[in-house]
Amino acid sequence: MIPPRITAWLVWFGDRINPILVKETRQALKSRQFTGTFMLLLAASLVVSFGGVALIGPEIAYRASGGNFFVAYFAVLAFAIFVVVPFGAYRSLAAEQEERTFELLSITTLSPGQIVIGKLLSAIIQMFIYFSAIAPFMAFTYLLKGIDVLAIAFELVWALMGSVAFSMAGLLLATFSTRRSWQVLLSVVMITGLGLATIGSVPLAWELTGEIGGIMRDPEFWLAMAALVTAYVITFALVYQLSVSQLTFESDNRSSKVRIVLAIQFLTGLAWTGWTWIIAEPGDREVLYIAAFMGCFFWAITGSFLLAEPAGISRRVARQIPGNSVVRAFTGLFFPGPGTGLAFVLVHLLCIASLVAFAEFVEIWIAPVVGPNWRIRGTRGQATAVTFAAVSYTFFYLGLGALFVKLIRRFRPVPPVAGAAITAILAAFGSLIPNFFIMAMRPAHYQIYEFWQITDPGTTIDQIFTKPNILSPLVLVPVAMAGLVLLLNLPGMAREVCFLNAAGRQRLAPAQPTEKRADDAADVLPPVASRATEVISNPT
Amino acid sequence: MVEVRDLHRYFGSLKAVNDVSFQIGRGQVFGFIGPNGAGKTTTMRILATIDVPTSGDAFIDGYSVVNDPDKVRRIIGFMPDHFATYPNVNCWEYVDFYARAYGLRGQARLSAVRRVMSFTELDGLAEKPIEGLSKGMKQRLCLSRAMIHDPKVLILDEPAAGLDPRARIELRELIKLLAADGKAILISSHILTELAEMCEVVGIIELGQIVATGPVDSIQATNRTVAVMEIRVLRDSELVERWLREQPDVDDVEASGRNITFHFPADEEAQSQLLERMGAARLPLVSFRSREENLEDVFMAVTKGKVQ
Numbered sequence: 001m002i003p004p005r006i007t008a009w010l011v012w013f014g015d016r017i018n019p020i021l022v023k024e025t026r027q028a029l030k031s032r033q034f035t036g037t038f039m040l041l042l043a044a045s046l047v048v049s050f051g052g053v054a055l056i057g058p059e060i061a062y063r064a065s066g067g068n069f070f071v072a073y074f075a076v077l078a079f080a081i082f083v084v085v086p087f088g089a090y091r092s093l094a095a096e097q098e099e100r101t102f103e104l105l106s107i108t109t110l111s112p113g114q115i116v117i118g119k120l121l122s123a124i125i126q127m128f129i130y131f132s133a134i135a136p137f138m139a140f141t142y143l144l145k146g147i148d149v150l151a152i153a154f155e156l157v158w159a160l161m162g163s164v165a166f167s168m169a170g171l172l173l174a175t176f177s178t179r180r181s182w183q184v185l186l187s188v189v190m191i192t193g194l195g196l197a198t199i200g201s202v203p204l205a206w207e208l209t210g211e212i213g214g215i216m217r218d219p220e221f222w223l224a225m226a227a228l229v230t231a232y233v234i235t236f237a238l239v240y241q242l243s244v245s246q247l248t249f250e251s252d253n254r255s256s257k258v259r260i261v262l263a264i265q266f267l268t269g270l271a272w273t274g275w276t277w278i279i280a281e282p283g284d285r286e287v288l289y290i291a292a293f294m295g296c297f298f299w300a301i302t303g304s305f306l307l308a309e310p311a312g313i314s315r316r317v318a319r320q321i322p323g324n325s326v327v328r329a330f331t332g333l334f335f336p337g338p339g340t341g342l343a344f345v346l347v348h349l350l351c352i353a354s355l356v357a358f359a360e361f362v363e364i365w366i367a368p369v370v371g372p373n374w375r376i377r378g379t380r381g382q383a384t385a386v387t388f389a390a391v392s393y394t395f396f397y398l399g400l401g402a403l404f405v406k407l408i409r410r411f412r413p414v415p416p417v418a419g420a421a422i423t424a425i426l427a428a429f430g431s432l433i434p435n436f437f438i439m440a441m442r443p444a445h446y447q448i449y450e451f452w453q454i455t456d457p458g459t460t461i462d463q464i465f466t467k468p469n470i471l472s473p474l475v476l477v478p479v480a481m482a483g484l485v486l487l488l489n490l491p492g493m494a495r496e497v498c499f500l501n502a503a504g505r506q507r508l509a510p511a512q513p514t515e516k517r518a519d520d521a522a523d524v525l526p527p528v529a530s531r532a533t534e535v536i537s538n539p540t
Numbered sequence: 541m542v543e544v545r546d547l548h549r550y551f552g553s554l555k556a557v558n559d560v561s562f563q564i565g566r567g568q569v570f571g572f573i574g575p576n577g578a579g580k581t582t583t584m585r586i587l588a589t590i591d592v593p594t595s596g597d598a599f600i601d602g603y604s605v606v607n608d609p610d611k612v613r614r615i616i617g618f619m620p621d622h623f624a625t626y627p628n629v630n631c632w633e634y635v636d637f638y639a640r641a642y643g644l645r646g647q648a649r650l651s652a653v654r655r656v657m658s659f660t661e662l663d664g665l666a667e668k669p670i671e672g673l674s675k676g677m678k679q680r681l682c683l684s685r686a687m688i689h690d691p692k693v694l695i696l697d698e699p700a701a702g703l704d705p706r707a708r709i710e711l712r713e714l715i716k717l718l719a720a721d722g723k724a725i726l727i728s729s730h731i732l733t734e735l736a737e738m739c740e741v742v743g744i745i746e747l748g749q750i751v752a753t754g755p756v757d758s759i760q761a762t763n764r765t766v767a768v769m770e771i772r773v774l775r776d777s778e779l780v781e782r783w784l785r786e787q788p789d790v791d792d793v794e795a796s797g798r799n800i801t802f803h804f805p806a807d808e809e810a811q812s813q814l815l816e817r818m819g820a821a822r823l824p825l826v827s828f829r830s831r832e833e834n835l836e837d838v839f840m841a842v843t844k845g846k847v848q
Contacts, residue, residue, distance in 0.1 A: 314606065
């Protein structure tokens with residue numbers, strides 16, 4: 001007999017559990033797929049146990065065979081947690097879109113975040129059930145020697161994190177399209193990716209099982225783990241936020257939170273790079289190159305989506321613009337729009353260029369004074385010149401993409417994915433066409449760099465590496481190209497900023513019904529300026 | 541309670557909804573009529589905050605569907621034209637899930653589930669898997685879901701589609717009860733005779749535009765210029781037929797035994813004068829009436845059958 005107090009607490013707790021989790025758990029417990037996978041997992045584990053023991057024979061008493069058994073169990077578990085659970089999470093959300101149950105869900109009081117979290121939690125519950133099924137077998141491997149508890153725990157924790165990450169990625173993938181044909185294609189992509197991840201995880205587990213004990217004693221290992229966990233958490237947050245924004249109502253703000261996560265991701269990367277730069281060998285500038293290239297790559301990918309955000313801000317979003325001009329100045333770049341998106345990327349790219357230049361300045365001019373044994377490796381100014389060129393190319397192609405998207409939007413709508421594709425195609429053309437002509441015109445051993453290859457970032461940056469000079473045309477021309485596309489994009493960017501300013505200053509009033517509700521009588525907003533209203537309907 | 545104002549929704553060059561405006565009062569049942577592809581479902585989806593208008597706005601109890609969809613969602617119940625469900629779920633679990641999704645907790649949730657299941661007479665089928673329900677029962681379940689949070693406004697898209705006559709009558713009674721409870725109801729249907737019985741006001745939409753709106757009688761009066769008159773005579777029907785053909789404004793005279801029908805202006809003054817003349821001519825008249833026009837006649841009169 002359960003005491004009434006505990007019953008009351010259980011009811012209280014049950015009411016506060018995510019409704020999606022409650023529904024999905026109820027469904028899972030009745031589904032054949034869940035029962036089938038669970039039974040299959042148990043059966044496979046039993047087969048591994050009996051088969052392994054029979055194969056090893058009497059030697060099991062003195063041979064350290066725990067590691068082998070562990071990897072075999074891991075392979076069984078990997079199928080369940082790397083394929084079945086993430087694909088189940090993907091299908092669960094994709095089916096909501098296909099069957100149009102998501103529409104009904106979206107008009108309840110559940111937020112898109114609650115829907116995503118609910119789906120993820122139900123996947124995690126399934127993971128734990130599969131883990132619990134295989135836990136006795138894992139304990140069995142420890143008794144067989146050849147693997148220690150720390151190694152088992154380490155691999156299982158990463159397996160769990162991997163499964164959660166795959167499930168989250170599956171949920172994001174499910175939001176990409178509501179069309180059945182696209183869902184079929186995405187299912188194939190998902191299954192292939194998960195299959196490859198599962199196949200790859202088993203040899204990795206094998207390697208780790210043998211090596212992990214020794215590696216764990218190295219302090220750098222834990223530093224690397226900390227960096228990995230940071231990257232995992234922040235990337236997870238980004239994927240989650242992207243899923244939520246995909247499911248958010250069209251007139252709501254789909255962009256600001258994604259931009260906040262991107263900025264945090266950038267700052268985290270910057271912090272780790274800074275730390276690595278400080279602890280690296282004096283004068284070693286590889287960290288700077290890696291940071292610059294990774295930073296440019298990161299903003300090239302994310303920027304290509306941001307520049308194709310829908311033009312115009314809904315009245316609902318406009319009402320969120322801060323009235324205070326100082327707050328508005330700091331938060332303006334986080335509001336949706338292709339112009340603010342491009343400006344957002346530009347600020348971060350400039351940040352990369354400035355920091356690398358500052359780091360190299362410190363290495364060349366300050367460090368030798370502070371530490372007499374300091375010796376710079378490579379040519380002076382190389383990192384700055386390379387970074388300036390990389391940053392300029394990134395912005396040039398993004399800006400060009402933004403102009404093309406704007407042009408195409410005069411005739412037809414362009415979704416962000418198409419905008420990203422347009423930018424990628426432009427970058428590919430700019431990079432490949434000059435090289436194609438070089439290859440067609442000259443034999444391989446005469447193929448030297450020609451100036452008209454300037455649109456190709458790869459070969460141009462390679463040239464800068466060999467002849468680094470910040471004032472060389474190879475650096476100045478890409479900077480000028482970036483400046484030119486900035487100038488061409490400037491009117492659009494300025495218009496968006498002006499609109500944000502106007503909307504923030506005038507606190508746009510929403511449209512009102514003919515008969516106002518009685519409780520709304522006090523909620524009177526200042527009059528709407530005609531200019532701001534006009535910009536809302538056609539901001540570009 | 542519901543105000544739709546200058547609503548537009550374009551899909552590329554297709555103007556699915558093109559300047560639609562109407563209002564629905566508390567406790568009023570508004571029938572939304574139109575051929576397939578006329579823009580009914582798109583309008584309803586905008587009101588349900590599933591879609592957004594290209595321009596214009598709609599207000600539910602004063603809240604804009606564009607600017608305050610979260611607030612609108614708390615006060616509307618939407619029943620789409622398709623039944624969306626989940627596998628491995630029974631009736632009670634289905635309704636309970638939506639009760640949780642609408643933020644109902646504890647006793648309030650349990651009593652809300654009981655209330656709607658009792659109202660739709662599904663309480664006996666609580667444990668039955670949804671897959672095993674008949675079409676009529678599924679529609680009832682769908683209505684339960686839409687009502688679970690006791691919304692002020694119900695938007696019902698083709699709720700009677702595919703139902704047998706008994707289920708239709710039962711649904712109609714349920715809707716009347718809901719309206720009596722003060723809820724504003726927007727309902728679309730192809731079965732116009734049924735709509736006429738339960739709707740006080742109708743809106744007829746074609747090619748994304750409202751072509752007529754208001755009480756059924758008022759639309760009839762506005763659109764009716766010619767009435768079909770029916771008379772019955774005691775004898776001499778050929779004589780009466782001949783007499784009628786000679787009268788001004790009388791067209792399409794047809795006799796069938798002692799019954800004669802003809803077209804005549806809908807103006808009641810003119811009809812009264814014609815009756816007076818018939819009396820003066822000492823015609824052996826037994827009855828004289830204008831045939832009642834139903835919603836189907838009105839619909840056919842105001843729409844042109846165009847699709848986009």
